[in-house]
Amino acid sequence: MDQGINRIVIVGAGQAGTTVAFGLRKAGFHGDITVVGEEAHLPYERPQLSKEMLQQERPALRPMKAHADYEGQKIQLNLGRRVVDTDANERRVLLDDGRAIDFDRLVIATGVKPRQLPDSLHDPVRVRYLRTVDDADHLRADLEAGKSIAIVGGGVIGLEVAMAARAMGCTVTLIEAADRLMSRSVDEVVSRYLDQAHRANGVDIRYGVQAIDLLSDGTLKLSDGSIVPAESVLVGIGVTPNVGGFAHLGITDAAGVRVDPCGQTAIAGIFATGDIASQPHGTGFGRVETWANAQDHAINLVRNVLGESAPYESPVWFWSDQGHINLQVVGNATQGTRVIRGDEHGDSFSVFRLDEQNRVTGCTSVNAPKDMAVARRWVKLGTQVDMNRLADTAAPLRNSAL
Ligand SMILES: Cc1cc2nc3c(=O)[nH]c(=O)nc-3n(C[C@H](O)[C@H](O)[C@H](O)COP(=O)(O)OP(=O)(O)OC[C@H]3O[C@@H](n4cnc5c(N)ncnc54)[C@H](O)[C@@H]3O)c2cc1C
Known part of the structure; x- marks a missing residue:
């Protein structure tokens, strides 16, 4: 670990920011960790907002960690506060209450906000x-x-x-x-x-x-x-990136804060993760607005903040629960040759997408989580499959791999 790193500031007390903060301690970082977050609530994961919290029996909001966990890990939380400016030369962020916080490493994890109607x-x-x-x-x-x-x-x-x-x-x-x-x-x-x-x-x-x-x-x-x-x-018409406080640094693009495969921006020592990160994606860059990315990219980023160069690579994966429908999507599920496994007019099936070499590049599963578990592995590995066997529900899915 680079011993010259004493103060790490994380802007954005959401899923990715919180994951980085606790990840740093887990990785053995003993210096100051300060998290600044605009919302007054303890950091929480957002999927519960459109699912559990809208059910008839409303459960209480589940924060990611309790106050005692932040205290126990000596992670300083500044909630209800926003970063309004950043001085990259002085290595300092400015808060909306006038306070300045110095950093050796800065992690931008400010997420996105809903696109507004006219x-x-x-x-x-x-x-x-x-x-x-x-x-x-x-x-x-x-x-x-x-x-x-x-x-x-x-x-x-x-x-x-x-x-x-x-x-x-x-x-x-x-x-x-x-x-x-x-x-x-x-x-x-x-x-x-x-x-x-x-x-x-x-x-x-x-x-x-x-x-x-x-x-x-x-x-x-x-x-x-x-x-x-x-x-x-x-x-619900999409989102725009929360780049206020960083827009003048020359590290943003149309999607968010542009990062390399290691989550590093164009300014040494300044990183971005979660929804705000405009990551290498296919042939270009783009945001990955999923729970899994906010967790896994953030976990991987910890190593890079502490001095390693560990690229992050993972196919996009997300789920959506719509009443009795569990939908899961991995990879590019809209392009390539389509193979349907199961009855598309029933309530459980999967739609695979293959490239010219019959490698699985994407899949959408409808109430078929077991298919998705296999599809995620195949997309990651670029597994070639036999199209006929893939469509045949009488044969186990794994037997389709060549
Ligand atoms: C209703 C809903 C349901 C979802 N359901 C699913 C799902 O089922 N499956 C799935 O894969 N994904 C789902 N997602 C997406 C997932 O929740 C996000 O990808 C994830 O929350 C991104 O985490 P993040 O930490 O990057 O951003 P966030 O969790 O949004 O955290 C960013 C935080 O930074 C704060 N902030 C912004 N600017 C500043 C500033 N200048 N200073 C200080 N703080 C600032 C924000 O207020 C916010 O609290 C859902 C999202 C929503 C909104």
């Missing part, structure tokens, strides 16, 4: 976003009140909320500008399955339209002129 649709009472525990509390109150919900965006957040809202008896309209659900991340076959499942659950889905006017009678006007019930509007 100003013409601004309404702090009716329009909801879902990123924080406070957002989840507001949305939950609307669901409990039985308000009609218009969901803008047919991605993971929108679909998970649609299930929760229907379970609480709300009228739900889902508005998607594209022509299918989760179009950026899943196969068309899976989009069709999701469409049918959510329609069967009572969701009114409108494709190829946008919200254009929030009417005072509790409705929403769409771009095709139709009017839908919308006492509450949940917006």
Whole structure:
């Protein structure tokens, strides 16, 4: 370990930042660790916000660690505070309360924030976003009140909320500008399955339209002129990176804070991890907005912050729970030759994607976690498979590997 490192500052008290902080102690780092986080709550993992926290029986928020854990590990938490500026030469961050904190190593783990609707649709009472525990509390109150919900965006957040809202008896309209659900991340076959499942659950889905006017009678006007019930509007149309405080350093790109395979920015000693990191991705760079990346990239980063050069490499993997549907996606699940294993009209199947050499490059599983466990290994290893055996559910999946 580099003994010249005495003070490590982590900006962003979310999943990745917290993982780095505790990881540093686990790796034997004895110097100062300071975490600065804008939210007042103890750091927590966000998947619970659109799942457990919107269920009828609301469990308490589960923080990642208790106060005593931070004290025990001598990790100094500054919650409810934001970093507003960074001096890379002086190695110092400035907080919104005027305090400055010096660092030898800086880890940027500030995540992303929801992309907003245009100003013409601004309404702090009716329009909801879902990123924080406070957002989840507001949305939950609307669901409990039985308000009609218009969901803008047919991605993971929108679909998970649609299930929760229907379970609480709300009228739900889902508005998607594209022509299918989760179009950026899943196969068309899976989009069709999701469409049918959510329609069967009572969701009114409108494709190829946008919200254009929030009417005072509790409705929403769409771009095709139709009017839908919308006492509450949940917006899930993507995110933008939290680069405030770092934007002037010359280390950002359109996606976030640009890093090399080791999580290192263009400035020595300044790193980024989690959603904010614009990582090497295919032939370019991009954010990986998943729980697994916030954990595994952060764990790997610890070694690099302490002086190693350990590149991070892992296929993208995420899951989404939508009522009875467990969806999992690994790798590039929208390109390549499609092989379906199982009945795409049933409630459990997987869609594999193969390259020209029949190597598995991606997979989406619907209520088929065992398939996914194998697919994750295959995508990582670039395993070649026999297409016919892959599609044959009578034969064990692992027998498809060549
Ligand atoms: C509702 C919801 C459900 C999800 N469900 C799933 C799922 O099922 N599966 C899955 O794989 N992924 C899921 N995700 C994605 C996953 O939660 C994220 O990828 C993960 O939280 C990223 O962690 P992070 O630490 O990078 O960012 P975050 O957890 O967002 O933490 C960043 C923190 O930095 C703070 N911050 C920002 N700017 C500053 C600043 N200047 N100074 C100080 N603090 C700052 C922010 O307030 C925030 O608290 C979900 C996300 C959401 C919102």
